[in-house]
Amino acid sequence: MPRKIFKKFLPKHEVIRKQKALAVFGNLLYDPNLWCLNRRSASGAFAVGLFMAFVPLPSQMIMAAGLAIMFGVNLPLSVALVWITNPVTMPVIFYAAYKVGTFLMDTPNQHFHFELTWEFLFNQMSQIGPPFLLGCLVLSIVFSLIGYFSVRGIWRYSVVRSWQKRRLRLPKKLKDVLKKDKS
Numbered sequence: 001m002p003r004k005i006f007k008k009f010l011p012k013h014e015v016i017r018k019q020k021a022l023a024v025f026g027n028l029l030y031d032p033n034l035w036c037l038n039r040r041s042a043s044g045a046f047a048v049g050l051f052m053a054f055v056p057l058p059s060q061m062i063m064a065a066g067l068a069i070m071f072g073v074n075l076p077l078s079v080a081l082v083w084i085t086n087p088v089t090m091p092v093i094f095y096a097a098y099k100v101g102t103f104l105m106d107t108p109n110q111h112f113h114f115e116l117t118w119e120f121l122f123n124q125m126s127q128i129g130p131p132f133l134l135g136c137l138v139l140s141i142v143f144s145l146i147g148y149f150s151v152r153g154i155w156r157y158s159v160v161r162s163w164q165k166r167r168l169r170l171p172k173k174l175k176d177v178l179k180k181d182k183s
Contacts (some may be wrong), residue, residue: 034068039148039155044073046147049081054134054140056094060085081147094136098128101135 031040033041045068052064060082066077085093110127 015097031070031167033072037077039076039081039152039159041072041074042077042155043148043151044068044071045075046081047075047144048073048180050084051084051140051144052078053084054093054097054136054143056097056136093139096130097139099135100138101133102133104134105131107131153168 035112049064052060052067055063055100057063061079064078064082065075068075110124132158
């Protein structure tokens with residue numbers, strides 16, 4: 001069941017191989033383990049993708065692809081999960097990361113007003129940077145672990161449930177076979 005759901009939403013591997021940004025990985029993209037979808041590769045891809053989603057850098061997809069190749073997990077799923085932090089959700093997620101960081105560092109919230117200058121960026125990052133980066137690290141670890149164990153648990157539950165359904169259908173088939181043999 002989870003495999004059917006994931007395959008419906010994942011892009012084809014030919015499309016991903018043609019991406020110019022992923023040309024850095026060269027022939028590594030032809031490893032068949034990067035394209036198979038099983039419990040191990042899906043749960044690992046969730047861990048990689050969710051971890052990289054909270055990294056505040058513009059090259060999240062390339063880094064997720066590199067980690068997927070390094071760990072041998074599903075590449076399309078890893079890259080797709082990075083888009084949890086998109087331009088719409090990014091302010092909320094990164095503000096939450098900042099709040100988590102200020103809580104963990106026990107620092108007061110800084111007053112924030114935006115100016116589009118280099119001086120403002122360097123000044124603000126020296127003040128809000130450490131709690132923000134700590135919050136991003138904590139959230140990336142927490143959500144990657146939650147994603148990893150959730151996918152493994154859901155996949156296992158789905159497999160066990162399908163085996164139980166199969167076991168219930170089996171006696172009916174045996175009864176039909178026995179009836180035909182008696183006739």
